[in-house]
Amino acid sequence: MPITINLDVILEKRGMRSNELADIIGITTANLSILKTGKARAIRFSTLEAICEALDCQPADILEYIKD
Amino acid sequence: MKQNILFKTLVDILFIFQSVGIIGIIFIMPFGVAKINMMDFPVEDWTWIHWVIVIVSLIGYIIFVVGLYHLRKVARHLLSNKYFDLKVVTHLKKSGNYFVASGIFSFVVFLAVWIVKLTMSHISLYDSDVMLSFFLIMVGLFFIIQSEVILNAKNFKDDSELTI
Numbered sequence: 001m002p003i004t005i006n007l008d009v010i011l012e013k014r015g016m017r018s019n020e021l022a023d024i025i026g027i028t029t030a031n032l033s034i035l036k037t038g039k040a041r042a043i044r045f046s047t048l049e050a051i052c053e054a055l056d057c058q059p060a061d062i063l064e065y066i067k068d
Numbered sequence: 069m070k071q072n073i074l075f076k077t078l079v080d081i082l083f084i085f086q087s088v089g090i091i092g093i094i095f096i097m098p099f100g101v102a103k104i105n106m107m108d109f110p111v112e113d114w115t116w117i118h119w120v121i122v123i124v125s126l127i128g129y130i131i132f133v134v135g136l137y138h139l140r141k142v143a144r145h146l147l148s149n150k151y152f153d154l155k156v157v158t159h160l161k162k163s164g165n166y167f168v169a170s171g172i173f174s175f176v177v178f179l180a181v182w183i184v185k186l187t188m189s190h191i192s193l194y195d196s197d198v199m200l201s202f203f204l205i206m207v208g209l210f211f212i213i214q215s216e217v218i219l220n221a222k223n224f225k226d227d228s229e230l231t232i
Contacts, residue, residue: 031232041230 004064007036010055025050076143083136090133093126121180128173135166135208152222157215164211171204 011021022032027047034040035047048059055062141159150156178198 027232034230035232039230040232041227043232047232 002066002068003038004066005035005038005040005062006064007032007051007062010057010061014055016055021051021054024054072143072147076140076147079136079140079143083133083140086129086133086136090130093129117180117184121177121184124173124180125177128170128177131166131173132170132204135163135170138163138166152218152225154222157219157222160211160218161215164208164213164215167208167211168205169208171201171206171208174204175201 011018018032018036019029022029025047035043048062051057051062052059138159142156142163145151145153145156145159175198178201181197
């Protein structure tokens with residue numbers, strides 16, 4: 001899929017661990033892992049909003065379009 | 069759950085009886101243990117059309133039992149609450165295809181028997197056997213459509229599960 005998730009990069013920049021983020025935004029670590037590995041088929045606006053709020057970033061910092 | 073158990077049990081019973089029936093036809097009939105009579109017409113006087121009717125009937129019967137076998141597989145998955153499994157879709161579609169084929173075969177048999185009756189001056193405009201053929205084709209088509217519905221439902225379920 002040409003959409004890639006840069007959640008790892010942002011997490012590293014903020015010095016936050018995956019399980020901490022999962023706790024803050026209220027999803028399971030398994031679901032966060034699905035999101036990080038790019039296996040997710042869709043992301044809810046509410047989840048995106050919670051991630052942006054927790055990591056103090058913009059949606060474009062997390063999602064990136066790379067042409068195949 | 070009770071309905072699943074009842075469904076599985078009934079399909080199993082029907083499959084076992086039909087399988088025994090096929091074994092009986094294939095292995096017992098040739099030895100002359102059972103008597104073959106078609107329209108009160110002794111087997112010694114049969115022409116080629118009578119044999120074609122018997123062979124087509126037997127093929128239709130075997131196809132029906134294969135359809136039942138696939139329905140058994142569906143019932144087994146339903147019993148373990150795997151409603152949206154790909155195997156359910158595959159076996160339901162196969163079962164539907166076999167039932168449709170069996171229905172077509174029995175309709176061909178009905179037509180052939182009707183023609184034979186016509187040549188023997190036993191004209192009948194309506195026969196209840198043809199309704200059974202139509203019903204079999206209807207059930208088969210419904211299974212095929214239902215398999216498509218389950219496949220769509222499975223895709224929606226996967227989408228829902230992978231939406232974070």
